[in-house]
Amino acid sequence: MVRVWIRVALFIISWLSVIFLPNKKAIFVKYLPVSLFSSLTVMCEIFYFTTHKLWTVKGGQENQTHTAFLLLFGPYTVLTIWFFYLSKGKFLLYAFINLAADLIYAFPIIALLKKFDIYKIKVKSINFFLLIFADALLNFGFQKVIENIYPKTNNFPKN
Known part of the structure; x- marks a missing residue:
């Protein structure tokens, strides 16, 4: 039951943090x-990890x-x-x-999630870190392509 509450809390807390974003829309x-592209990418990775019993x-x-679902559309999206x-x-x-956040996630947070028996990843932490950091770089490239296709999105909202 504790595992369920931890997962749900991560989801809810991440969405509550949106309150602090200025000009949310x-x-x-x-x-x-x-964000959806990155969630789709990670969903494919989860599928691969699940199929090969790495997660x-x-x-x-x-x-x-x-x-x-809770991780993808909660903390990861937000x-x-x-x-x-x-x-x-x-x-x-x-x-x-991303370097700082991915280091924290790949090492202490994954270890904590293992300790609470939320989930286990059977990949070396350094390899997992490299994967999620590569995802972040891919996301940045995707965002730049989107901004080139839809130039009006380049006008960043005023704070």
Whole structure:
């Protein structure tokens, strides 16, 4: 039961953090495509990890599906929007924010999630870090393509 509450709390807290975004509608219009793209990318990775038994969740397939959904459309989606908002399109700042966040996630947070028996990843932490950091760089490239296709999104909302 504690595992369920932790997953749900992560989902709710991440969406509550959106309250602190200024001009929410404009920020969502600008960053929702990249956030959905990144969620789709991670969903494919979860599928691969699940198929090859590199990611396990206690409680079977149903718990694994719930965990994936709550993480993808909770913290992962919201943090993608936050990281793009905070970096304001500057690559080095975006890379630094993701470097710090991905290091924290790949090492202490994954270890904590294992300890609470939320889920286990059977990949070395450094390899997992490299994967999620590569995802972040891919997301930045995708956002730049979107901004070139839809130039009006380049006008960042005023704070």
